[in-house]
Amino acid sequence: MSSFYKNVLGALEGLIGLGILAALVFAVFPLTLDVFRLNLVGKYLSYAFVAIGLVMCWGYGGILSLGQGVFFGLGGYCMAMFLKLEASTPQATAIQSTPGIPDFMDWNQLTALPLFWEPFKSFVFTLLAIPLIPALLALVLGAAMFKRRVGEVYFAIVTQAVALILSVLIIGQQGYTGGVNGITDLKTLLGWDIRSDSARVLLYFVNGALLFSCILFGKFLLSSKLGKLLMAMRDKEERVRFSGYDVANFKVFIFVVAAIFSAIGGAMFTLQVGFMSPSFVGIVPSIEMVIFAAVGGRLSLLGAVYGTLIVNFGKSYFSETFPEVWLFLMGGLFIAVVMAFPNGLAGIYKDYVRPRLALHRGRTVREAL
C-alpha cells in the first residue's frame, strides 16, 4: 500500500496534484458553471483522454502519433452508431421511404441497414467495440510498423495518412457513415434522454470519473518497470533491445493503450455533444490533440488535462471576443509556449513553482526549529 502511495500516486505532491484537479472537475466547475458551459467543459475533458494517451506514447514512449483522431473518432462513431439506431425506430422514421434505418441512409437511397451496422443494435457489443476496434487497429498498425522498426518520423507520417484515409473514407461513403455531416440527431441512450439538463450533468460526472480512472491507470503503467523501459527506449533503444527486451512489443502496447484512451474519450464526446462527425477524425484535430499535450507538458498526465482545458478555453474565448483574428492569437500562444516552455505547463511548475515551494517549506521548517 505504501509503495502504491509513493510510486503510483507520487506521494504527497502527486496526491495534492490529483486532489486539485479532482476538486476542479468534480466541485468547482459543476458548482460555478451553468449546464451549457459545464457541457462544454465535459466536451473538452473528452479530448483530454487523447492528450493523456499522447503523454504516455509520445512523452514517455517517444512515439509521436499524428493520427490519434482516428481512435477518438472510431470510439465516437461506435457510440454514435448505437445511438443512431436507437433513434431510428420505424415509428420515428415513418416518413422515410425505408422506415427503420438511419435518416441519412434513406436520403442516400439505401433500402436496408448495411451489415456492419447490425451488431451496433446491441449495447453490449457497442461497449466492447468502443475500446476493442481502435485497439485492434492500433495493434495492427503498431505491429506492422514497430516490428519492422519504422523510424519515428515515418511513423508520424503514416499515422497522419491513416487519419486522412479514414476521414476521406467517412466523407466519401455518405450512405454508410453520414458523410461530412456525421451522425447527428442522437437522442436517447437505452431510452434515457441524453439531451436533458440532468443527463448532461450526469454524463459530465461519468466522463470525469472515467478520465480519472484513465489517469490513475496511466500513473500505474508509468510507475511500473514498463514506464521506466519506455523512458529507457526513448533514450537508447538499442541498449534496451540488447538488454533482452523485444522493444516492438512495448511500443505496440503503449500505442494500443493510448488508442483505447482516445476511444473512450470519443465515445464520451458523442454522448455529451450528441453527434459525431469526420471533423474530429482527420489530420487537423489529430494535430490539435498533440498541441493539447504539448501545451500541458508531454511528460505529465495532469498537465495534459490542464493543457487541453486551457487551449480549448482559449479557443472559445478568443473566437468569441476576437472573431477575426482568434486563429492568429491561438497560433501565437502555441508558438510562445513551445518556444519559451518546451515542457509545457508541467515544465513551468517543475522548474519554477516546485523549487520555490521546496524553499518555502525549508524556511518554515528552519523557523520551527
Add this chain to the structure above:
Amino acid sequence: MNMPMIGALPEGKNEFALYVEGLTVAFNGFVAVNDLNLYVEKGETRVVIGPNGAGKTTVLDLICGRTKASSGSIRFKDIELTAMSEHQIVRAGVGRKFQTPSIYETLTVRENLEVSFPRGRTVFGALAFRLTADVVARVEEVAEQIFLSTHLHRPAELLSHGQKQWLEIGMLLMQAPELMMLDEPVAGMSVSEREKTAELLNHIGKDRSMIVIEHDMEFARHIADKVTVLHQGQVLAEGSMDHVQNDPRVIEVYLGH
C-alpha cells in the same frame, strides 16, 4: 606455402563457449568479414585487435544479431545464433557493450541497473515486476563492483565519461551473461580509470567468457588470455600477446605502411 592454420579449430582444449565458423558478411559488395573462424573457450578473455576497418566491431555486431551474416555459422552453447533476433540472443546469455557509453541518461544509476535485471522482460512481466529484496541486493552488489555505490541516486547523465562506461558494464553484469562482449571499454578513460577497469574486467572475466575489442596494447596485455588480430575481415594472427606482437605479419600490418 607453409602457412600455419590460423583460426582453425584447436584440438584437445577445453570446451568452447563460442564457435564462429565461415562467417562472412558483405555490405554492397564490400566484404567486411571474410570467412572468419573464431573459437572462444569457456571462461576465456579474448582480446581482438586490428587496424581501423579490420571488421572488429562488425564481428561483435554479427554475434549479437545487430547485423545479419551473409553466410557462416555462430554457435553459442550449441545454439545457432545467426537466425535469432537480438533480444533472443541476449536471453541466451550473450551481453554486448557498445563503443560509446549507451546508458539511459534520464534515469538514475539505480534505475539503469534495475531495468537491466533479467526478470519481467515481457510487456506484462514488466507490469507485474516488483523490486524484491533479491533485485535490490543484486543492484547494490553490481554497483559496488563498478565503483558506483555512492552514485546510485544520481541521474546517469551527470556521471563522468568513465563512470558511464562502468555503468554500462554494470548493466551487462545485471544480466549475468555467460559471454560478454565489450567494444573498447576504456576509450576516453583516464589512466587511473583504466587501471580500475582492468581490475574489474579481470574480476568479472573469471566467471564467464569475454570478447574485448581494444586499441590500447598495454591494456590488452593486462586482461587477455589470448589475442586475435583481425585484418581485412580475416584472422591474421592468434595467440598470446607476445606471440602476436612478434608476428612479422602483424608488425607489417601495423607499421608496414
